[in-house]
Amino acid sequence: MRRPVALRLLAALATTAIAAAMGVALSIPQASAASGSATGYATRNGGTTGGAGGQTVRATTGTAIHAALCNRASSSTPIIIQVEGTINHGNTSKVSGNSCNTADDVIELKQISNVTIIGVGNGAVFDQLGIHIREASNIIIQNVTVRNVKKSGSPTSNGGDAIGMESTVRNVWVDHVTLEASGGESEGFDGLFDMKNNTQYVTLSYSILRNSGRGGLVGSSESDRSNGFITYHHNLYENIDSRTPLLRGGIAHIYNNHYVSLHESGINSRAGAQAKVENNYFKSSKDVLGTFYTNERGYWQVSGNIFDNVTWSSPGSENYPAGPNPQSNTTVSIPYSYRPDGAGCVPDIVRQTAGANKGLKVSDGNCSPQTPTATPTSPTTGPTTPTPGPTSPTPGPTQPGGTNLSIGAGSDGSSKASGTSYGNVRDGDMSTYWSPTGSTGHISIKWGSSTTVSAIVIREASGSEGTIGSWQVINHDTGAVLTSGSRAGVVTFPPTSLHKITFKITSSAGTPKVAEFETYAR
Incomplete structure (x- = not known):
């Protein structure tokens, strides 16, 4: 730092310091x-x-x-x-x-x-x-x-x-x-x-x-x-x-x-x-x-x-x-x-x-x-240490850890609708997306060297959530189906070393809009 700020604080801190020294409880x-x-x-x-x-x-x-x-x-x-x-x-x-x-x-x-x-x-x-x-x-x-x-x-x-x-x-x-x-x-x-x-x-x-x-x-x-x-x-x-x-x-x-x-x-x-x-x-x-x-x-x-x-x-x-x-x-x-x-x-x-x-x-x-509307809660009175309760977490997919390997990778696919791009699925921008020319198609992420992947996240563009129906995740190197299912979201499978991974949409309720195709090693 080239310019100290400590001297500029004296006036601002004076009131607080005096109040603290006197033990004054300020009304908040x-x-x-x-x-x-x-x-x-x-x-x-x-x-x-x-x-x-x-x-x-x-x-x-x-x-x-x-x-x-x-x-x-x-x-x-x-x-x-x-x-x-x-x-x-x-x-x-x-x-x-x-x-x-x-x-x-x-x-x-x-x-x-x-x-x-x-x-x-x-x-x-x-x-x-x-x-x-x-x-x-x-x-x-x-x-x-x-x-x-x-x-x-x-x-x-x-x-x-x-x-x-x-x-x-x-x-x-x-x-x-x-x-x-x-x-x-x-x-x-x-x-x-x-x-x-x-x-x-x-x-x-x-x-x-x-x-x-x-x-x-x-x-x-x-x-x-x-x-x-x-x-x-x-x-x-x-x-x-x-x-x-x-x-x-x-x-x-x-x-x-x-x-x-x-x-x-x-x-x-x-x-x-x-x-x-x-x-x-x-x-x-x-x-x-x-x-x-x-x-x-x-x-x-x-x-x-x-x-x-x-x-x-x-x-x-x-x-x-x-x-x-x-x-x-x-x-x-x-x-x-x-x-x-x-x-x-x-x-x-x-x-x-x-x-x-x-x-x-x-x-x-x-x-x-x-003043915004308060979210209703029922505070626990008494001891500050909470008593364990029977509450269970809401089940659902967990965001994978680690770095999104799609950032900096390449991408291609089966077709792309007008105004969309394969690169949109790896740009980190939820407002851009890829769509096939019809209701089905596939989109791939690819690397120049072998990369281990064990999870993907498919994010649909705003307003199109739920459009994607059934799908397959394919090791493009070998053609093997790593896993299959329905609806977009977090998808996990055994760790696989590959150069290219494909998300194949086999049915949908309209034209799919994939905003992000994230890939993770774990």
Whole structure:
């Protein structure tokens, strides 16, 4: 980091420090047990519902959060954990169990699914303690504050990230949270909201990220391009040096955010990333959009943004600002519905809605804050450690782990309808698809060298779900049928080494539309 932020924090921290020293309990609006529903890319890939339908428990320590996870019937049994109070190193310990994989000094959401963590009552503060999401899916984090997580100095947690996701994470909605640090890397802090190593279908909404050297990244290096489908909307980024966010590969939708005092750079699209940047308000900041610190360029589609007192550096080696007159250099199709506010009202609507303890208010798309309907829950009263119950997980296919091997592979097929393409099934974009010229046909993924595959995921385009009837999965090298069945979704079979795998549709209720043909080794 080239410019420290610690001195800029003194005024902002003074009130909080005095209140804490005096033991003053600040009045904070009560949050509902769970509120609203996911938005953006978190609605895709089957949606994000967290622990909806599961047991609701209370936790006032990090150890109690871990106990709630470990006392479930299985690692996928839905659960809603209501958190109140300060979660810190002193009250966060590892808990063991068959339905969890926890650790000391970090909230560990590892190898689990179907979980909601929501702050209630007088608020939930994760103090110097990060939230780590790893090999997990269908997670909601709502109405909490995470502050001052360090990667160096003492104490350390979660590699210095306030919220960090890595290693095959799917469908996460982080909403109405406040993520803050007290400086940059030289002061021991890292990112506020980081995603890497195959993290997809994530939404960050109505949140505050402030007082940090790094806002967050998607992709740990220029070669880590397995991440994407991220939505950022109605967030406040304030007093940040860079990475709001940094994008390496993948697709991001960034709208209705308020950016204030970005000191070095803002949205850094690089290494082939594509960002749709619309109706945001940038104020008193530098180089808010472009490709920075690399020669591996990224792309952006811009519309409706306001640039208020924004300065731009001159282009040069490893420095490609989009301004002073940002123009689109790509087109990004968004596969979900949304109602963006006009950029002119973004500072006001974000001020009223973003962050923890704001009553979970959202915008109605007309610059007016609304309180969403609460999802009914029945909280368990009494001890903070939950009692195991008879709840069983809802059966259904499980998203395969590992990297989608179709990304970067080739594809072909039996025929393609007008306006469709074989390549559309491996572009990571649910709004594009392949269709045969009739109601049956086949589509293949192929590699230049032998590749082991044991699972595929067939995703139908929006509006065509259920069209595909019967099918076969074929080892194209030998002609052997690996498995057969009906309806699209997750398909598993014994690990098979091959150069080409074919999904053959033998019946359908109309014209099939295959948006994605994903392949996995496990």
